[in-house]
Amino acid sequence: MPYAYDDQNIFAKILRGEIPNDTVTETEHTLAFRDIEPQAPVHVLVIPKGPYVCHDHFAAEASEAEIVDFMRVTARICASEGVSPSEGGQGFRVIGNAGEDAVQEVPHYHLHILGGRPLGRMLQKG
Ligand code: AMP
Numbered sequence: 001m002p003y004a005y006d007d008q009n010i011f012a013k014i015l016r017g018e019i020p021n022d023t024v025t026e027t028e029h030t031l032a033f034r035d036i037e038p039q040a041p042v043h044v045l046v047i048p049k050g051p052y053v054c055h056d057h058f059a060a061e062a063s064e065a066e067i068v069d070f071m072r073v074t075a076r077i078c079a080s081e082g083v084s085p086s087e088g089g090q091g092f093r094v095i096g097n098a099g100e101d102a103v104q105e106v107p108h109y110h111l112h113i114l115g116g117r118p119l120g121r122m123l124q125k126g
Pocket of ligand 1: 033036037096097103104106107
């Protein structure tokens with residue numbers, strides 16, 4: 001089934017400037033801003049500016065320029081937020097939720113960058 005993008009989702013509204021955001025960085029293809037309900041000292045959301053619902057949609061339909069930019073912006077933020085192990089940081093986790101089982105709340109593709117404290121194991125049992 002093809003992905004149907006809902007342009008009334010909250011990140012689409014952020015991209016149109018209809019609601020504010022705490023921007024970390026912005027490029028031609030990508031916007032990164034702080035999560036409104038941070039779950040760690042570092043909690044940044046990275047979103048493509050294009051209308052993609054989730055990871056596989058983005059991977060299948062975005063241009064190479066969009067994908068490269070998105071990945072590089074994500075990595076640069078890990079460094080600038082001081083959590084990248086390659087820059088002396090203590091580490092980070094990148095999470096991309098898709099669909100119901102993953103409890104994706106906002107249907108515009110985004111990665112969460114989390115860090116700044118020990119994050120525990122990836123998943124709880126059950
Ligand atoms: P997900 O469950 O992966 O779709 O995560 C959506 C995330 O968006 C949650 O962590 C929310 O706290 C965050 N969020 C929702 N509205 C906003 C907003 N206006 N600005 C920043 N983050 C938001």
